[in-house]
Amino acid sequence: MSTSTAEQASPASGEAPEPRLRRRVAALLGVLALAAALAAGHLVAGLVGINASPYLAVGNGAIDLTPVELKDFAVRTFGTYDKLVLLAGMAVVMVVVAAVAGLLSRRTPWPGLVVVTGFGLVGLFAVYERPDLDTPALLAPLASLVAGVAVFALLHRLARRDAAPDPAEGSSRRTVLLAGAGVVVGAGVAGLGGQLLAGSRDAASSREAVGRLVPARTAPMIPADADFAKLGTPTFVTRNADFYRVDTALSIPQVRTEDWSLRLHGMVDREVRYGYGDIRNRPLVERTITMTCVSNEVGGTYVSTANFLGVDLADLLEEAGVRPGAEQLFSSSVDGWTSGSPVAAAMDRGRGAMLAIGMNGEPLPIEHGFPARLVIPGLYGYVSATKWVTDLEVTTWQARQAYWLKRGWSREASIKTESRIDTPKGFETVPGGKVRVAGIAWAQHTGIDRVEVRMDDGPWREAMLSRQVNLETWRMWWIEFDAAPGGHQVVCRATDRSGYTQTDMRAGTVPDGATGWHSINFTAQ
Numbered sequence: 299m300s301t302s303t304a305e306q307a308s309p310a311s312g313e314a315p316e317p318r319l320r321r322r323v324a325a326l327l328g329v330l331a332l333a334a335a336l337a338a339g340h341l342v343a344g345l346v347g348i349n350a351s352p353y354l355a356v357g358n359g360a361i362d363l364t365p366v367e368l369k370d371f372a373v374r375t376f377g378t379y380d381k382l383v384l385l386a387g388m389a390v391v392m393v394v395v396a397a398v399a400g401l402l403s404r405r406t407p408w409p410g411l412v413v414v415t416g417f418g419l420v421g422l423f424a425v426y427e428r429p430d431l432d433t434p435a436l437l438a439p440l441a442s443l444v445a446g447v448a449v450f451a452l453l454h455r456l457a458r459r460d461a462a463p464d465p466a467e468g469s470s471r472r473t474v475l476l477a478g479a480g481v482v483v484g485a486g487v488a489g490l491g492g493q494l495l496a497g498s499r500d501a502a503s504s505r506e507a508v509g510r511l512v513p514a515r516t517a518p519m520i521p522a523d524a525d526f527a528k529l530g531t532p533t534f535v536t537r538n539a540d541f542y543r544v545d546t547a548l549s550i551p552q553v554r555t556e557d558w559s560l561r562l563h564g565m566v567d568r569e570v571r572y573g574y575g576d577i578r579n580r581p582l583v584e585r586t587i588t589m590t591c592v593s594n595e596v597g598g599t600y601v602s603t604a605n606f607l608g609v610d611l612a613d614l615l616e617e618a619g620v621r622p623g624a625e626q627l628f629s630s631s632v633d634g635w636t637s638g639s640p641v642a643a644a645m646d647r648g649r650g651a652m653l654a655i656g657m658n659g660e661p662l663p664i665e666h667g668f669p670a671r672l673v674i675p676g677l678y679g680y681v682s683a684t685k686w687v688t689d690l691e692v693t694t695w696q697a698r699q700a701y702w703l704k705r706g707w708s709r710e711a712s713i714k715t716e717s718r719i720d721t722p723k724g725f726e727t728v729p730g731g732k733v734r735v736a737g738i739a740w741a742q743h744t745g746i747d748r749v750e751v752r753m754d755d756g757p758w759r760e761a762m763l764s765r766q767v768n769l770e771t772w773r774m775w776w777i778e779f780d781a782a783p784g785g786h787q788v789v790c791r792a793t794d795r796s797g798y799t800q801t802d803m804r805a806g807t808v809p810d811g812a813t814g815w816h817s818i819n820f821t822a823q
């Protein structure tokens with residue numbers, strides 16, 4: 299009440315009775331223009347590819363520009379919600395900037411128009427910079443720019459007319475309100491429309507259409523004693539919905555099989571290009587493989603196992619004819635993410651590297667790389683497991699530097715021998731007496747030989763190991779301790795088949811994977 303009187307009074311004191319917008323009206327104008335801009339961009343993105351939506355493109359750009367330490371912190375702190383946190387943070391910042399831009403425009407629309415245009419240009423630049431988007435994608439941020447400027451200019455004019463000392467019409471306030479409401483509804487419809495349009499062209503329907511992929515060679519049956527799930531370990535094969543997910547994609551790349559191809563080129567005798575049909579119509583082989591992320595902390599959850607279905611990478615490379623001197627298989631995803639794997643690992647028949655199109659009896663889930671991904675057992679995911687893969691270049695280490703290598707991670711990254719306690723959970727209270735401790739251990743491509751567990755300051759005791767499925771997968775273990783009432787600590791360590799026992803030296807995940815023993819505290823009652 300008091301502010302509005304002050305504002306009413308101020309024009310009277312100046313010579314030119316310039317109408318000034320009330321603060322909250324001005325701020326709201328900025329926010330409405332922002333909403334209109336984002337929604338218009340999203341709608342057009344529904345037609346030209348949802349990743350062209352300026353909001354998503356700016357977020358994806360931000361992820362690529364984020365320093366490693368911050369990214370590592372985000373993944374550690376927010377886990378799989380890191381991207382949601384980023385999007386929410388961006389929204390807050392944008393709303394604040396838009397409101398401030400509105401506040402600066404109480405007399406003339408220019409400051410707001412400049413800010414809205416600035417936003418638009420950032421969106422245009424972000425889309426322009428995305429490797430997975432081409433020229434038509436620029437229509438989306440362009441639509442944002444136009445909608446933002448138009449809505450701001452229009453609402454500003456209406457609101458100023460209303461704020462004039464002598465409003466022309468008594469109805470002009472209602473006009474402003476109606477226009478504002480119109481923008482809100484329009485933005486909602488446009489945003490939703492974009493989402494729906496994108497849905498109709500997305501990869502889900504294409505994945506449905508793939509139907510059943512039939513292996514020519516199925517993976518050997520997993521024996522019942524390959525896990526101790528009833529005793530508190532994970533199941534041997536991880537359900538697709540539970541399989542860990544790590545990638546830099548803010549919105550999951552949507553690739554339809556008919557739009558997908560894989561180009562194999564570089565230091566080869568003949569360049570080859572495969573369509574989806576070329577791959578699925580080959581005899582498909584299925585392999586049980588445990589994947590691990592280099593960002594997995596000691597005791598972390600970024601390790602899972604699946605039956606992958608696909609073709610031997612070695613077959614494709616041999617068909618193309620790898621030239622002498624080739625060192626690196628440089629793979630690219632449709633979204634521009636890249637990875638460098640040793641050619642030797644990709645060609646090694648004993649390792650069984652694949653171009654995978656199926657996972658646990660289904661076409662690859664979209665978030666795990668549909669239509670096709672690499673899986674090279676024994677190496678951390680960032681140097682072996684390119685999702686949405688579309689390009690394979692045979693080259694040298696000198697010639698090409700992959701995404702994470704440029705950001706300080708190692709070139710060579712074999713998965714380290716590790717073990718984890720799954721039961722009891724940290725700080726759990728369990729009945730005293732016999733306490734069962736169970737978990738997993740992995741040393742892909744080498745194999746686990748032994749897991750030892752120690753309670754408090756007692757001796758190391760050997761745990762019971764599950765049956766080994768193959769060298770590229772994890773093993774489960776369990777053991778029982780007599781635990782007197784009170785607090786206890788258990789620690790585990792694995793020894794692999796090369797004779798190496800996990801070091802207790804704690805190392806962080808950068809540059810080539812964490813080390814150290816996993817320990818947990820629990821209370822016996």
Ligand SMILES: Nc1nc2c(c(=O)[nH]1)N[C@H]1C(S)=C(S)[C@@H](COP(=O)(O)O)O[C@H]1N2
Nearest residue numbers: 542543544545546591631635679680683685
């Ligand atoms: N296109 C693309 N592929 C990618 C990544 C990525 O960011 N983009 N991340 C890699 C990393 S770091 C890991 S650990 C694995 C994880 O695969 P998943 O999400 O299927 O578990 O994918 C790899 N492939």
Ligand SMILES: [Mo]
Nearest residue numbers: 591592679680
């Ligand atoms: Mo990873």
